Amino acid sequence: MDIERRLVRLLFCRIDPNTVLKNARPSALKNQEDVSYNYLTEKIFRSYNPDLFMNYTGNEQKNIWTYLNKKLGQRDGVFGFVAEMAKHWLCLEQDFPCCRYDQIFRWRDASFQLGQDIFTTAFLAHKDSALNQNRTCFCWPAIVKTDNGRLHRILDRGMAENHFHLNGSTQIFILNWISLMNHIACRQSDFQKMNVRLSTVSPYDTGQANRMYQDCKKAAYIRLCLFNRMLPDAQKSTNKFLTGLFDDSSDSLFVLDNLDMFLLDDLQRWINVYKSELGYRTRFGILDYALQLRPCATQRRQQQQGYVRRTQIFV
Numbered sequence: 001m002d003i004e005r006r007l008v009r010l011l012f013c014r015i016d017p018n019t020v021l022k023n024a025r026p027s028a029l030k031n032q033e034d035v036s037y038n039y040l041t042e043k044i045f046r047s048y049n050p051d052l053f054m055n056y057t058g059n060e061q062k063n064i065w066t067y068l069n070k071k072l073g074q075r076d077g078v079f080g081f082v083a084e085m086a087k088h089w090l091c092l093e094q095d096f097p098c099c100r101y102d103q104i105f106r107w108r109d110a111s112f113q114l115g116q117d118i119f120t121t122a123f124l125a126h127k128d129s130a131l132n133q134n135r136t137c138f139c140w141p142a143i144v145k146t147d148n149g150r151l152h153r154i155l156d157r158g159m160a161e162n163h164f165h166l167n168g169s170t171q172i173f174i175l176n177w178i179s180l181m182n183h184i185a186c187r188q189s190d191f192q193k194m195n196v197r198l199s200t201v202s203p204y205d206t207g208q209a210n211r212m213y214q215d216c217k218k219a220a221y222i223r224l225c226l227f228n229r230m231l232p233d234a235q236k237s238t239n240k241f242l243t244g245l246f247d248d249s250s251d252s253l254f255v256l257d258n259l260d261m262f263l264l265d266d267l268q269r270w271i272n273v274y275k276s277e278l279g280y281r282t283r284f285g286i287l288d289y290a291l292q293l294r295p296c297a298t299q300r301r302q303q304q305q306g307y308v309r310r311t312q313i314f315v
Contacts, residue, residue, distance in 0.1 A: 004085050005110050006052045007068050011037065011078060012114055014048040018215070021256070037078040039069055076126070083126035085110070086119040091147055096140045097123055101148040116144055142171060178288050182275065184220040185268035188213060217259040221245075221267055227274065227290050235278070241266060 019035040035044055045065045053061050071081040089107040090097050097120045099107045111119060120140065128135050145152070180187065191213040225245040228237050237243070241255060255263055271289055280291035 001085065001088060001106055003064060003067075004081075005106070006049075007064070008082060008085065008110065009113050010045075010049050010052055012118065014052075018218075021218070038072055040065070040072070079122045079125070082118060083122040086123035087126070090119065090123045090144070092127065093147055095137070097144050098147045099144050101146045101151070104146060120144060142174070180216050181220050181223055182271060182288055183268075184217055184271070185264050187216075214259065217264060217267070218256060220271070221255060221259060223290075224267065224270060224274070231278075237270075239270075242270065 015035055020037055023036045042062065042065050045068070046061065049061075053064060056064065071084075072078055074080050076083065089100055089103045089110070091100055092098070124135060191210070194212075222245065225242050228242040229246065244255070255267075259267065274289040275286045279286035279289045
């Protein structure tokens with residue numbers, strides 16, 4: 001699986017997602033320089049992997065490129081490829097994804113680069129599709145456990161941890177991501193602070209913060225559209241602002257390409273609507289519009305056992 005792990009890193013770490021979004025549209029004109037998750041030209045493949053396959057000969061790299069395109073051309077495309085890999089590392093226990101203990105080092109290598117969500121969600125989607133079932137509970141632990149029951153029994157006895165990292169004792173990225181996805185408007189100043197902080201330690205492209213903010217706007221919009229699509233028909237909005245993403249309509253393309261101040265206000269308004277109508281209310285306020293209102297049976301069991309709730313939808 002070493003080649004597959006490098007290929008996933010190539011697809012999700014090296015390729016510019018904006019280029020993929022642009023060329024994924026049915027109306028987009030195709031040429032040899034296009035980058036997509038449906039097919040990579042050999043030129044594009046080689047340009048993105050100067051170090052990933054440097055120990056392989058030219059013929060071997062060509063075979064790897066052919067293998068990749070064969071996988072991308074299958075019915076489930078790139079996420080089918082991810083799910084196929086995840087099946088080697090993950091299994092289900094009480095409907096929770098768990099890491100196979102004998103695959104823990106390979107799992108660590110892959111998930112360290114890309115996070116665990118991309119693999120767990122593809123794995124569960126593939127399982128649900130095969131069983132023709134709709135999953136409504138997304139509350140597996142934030143860090144998946146192994147299937148080693150003996151190890152769990154040892155850890156259940158309790159253990160002491162005596163060192164502590166200031167401001168590093170929780171999942172900082174996930175909290176920041178959820179904050180951005182729920183409060184995406186008026187965050188320009190927050191991204192500009194990155195320029196000031198990073199420029200003191202390394203040369204930094206001052207335009208990168210602006211591009212990153214624009215990418216986060218697109219992510220917030222896609223996430224909201226996906227959430228709306230998952231809702232029951234009675235709660236689902238038919239507004240073109242939220243539905244056009246899936247039919248290549250001109251309205252959706254305009255929104256995705258032009259999330260300026262005016263359209264950003266519309267995006268934040270829709271987020272606020274879903275937060276007020278569907279968001280889970282806590283004593284700290286509404287944390288996320290995508291939190292489930294009523295815990296499912298699995299969630300209740302996890303809460304009793306002290307698991308972390310995982311009901312966020314990540315894009």
